[in-house]
Amino acid sequence: MDSQHVESWKELIYPALKSKQEELKMLGYEQATPEGVWQCLCVKIWKGKTEKRLHEIVQDIFHLKSSVYLSYLTIQSYENDDLAASIEALIGNSPQADK
Incomplete structure (x- = not known):
């Protein structure tokens, strides 16, 4: 098969x-x-x-x-925490806003 977009x-x-x-x-995740x-x-x-072939994608998996x-x-956890902190800071609910 030819290469196609991974999606x-x-x-x-x-x-x-x-x-x-x-x-x-089974490994605890x-x-x-x-x-x-x-x-x-996709990320890592x-x-x-x-562009990948089918067998390449299955092999990667x-x-x-x-x-x-x-x-x-x-990394996802840190990014989500940073986003939550940024949102809290913007709406004024962060602990720093009370000081």
Whole structure:
């Protein structure tokens, strides 16, 4: 098969994403979802390389290491915390606004 944009393969490779999610859950990552695995691959593995062959995508899914997934989750957590703090500061509900 020819290279295609990774998004065009997403529905077809859902079983592989689900399998990786189940593997991550067995390793203790209870919050793992197929969509989370997909986003991790987009951010940490593919990094903007949007054209891939089907076998390359499946290989990337099955070779995704739990340490890479943990790194992705950690970064996401920090970004979400920063966003929440920024929103609180804007609406005046942060502890610093009371001082």
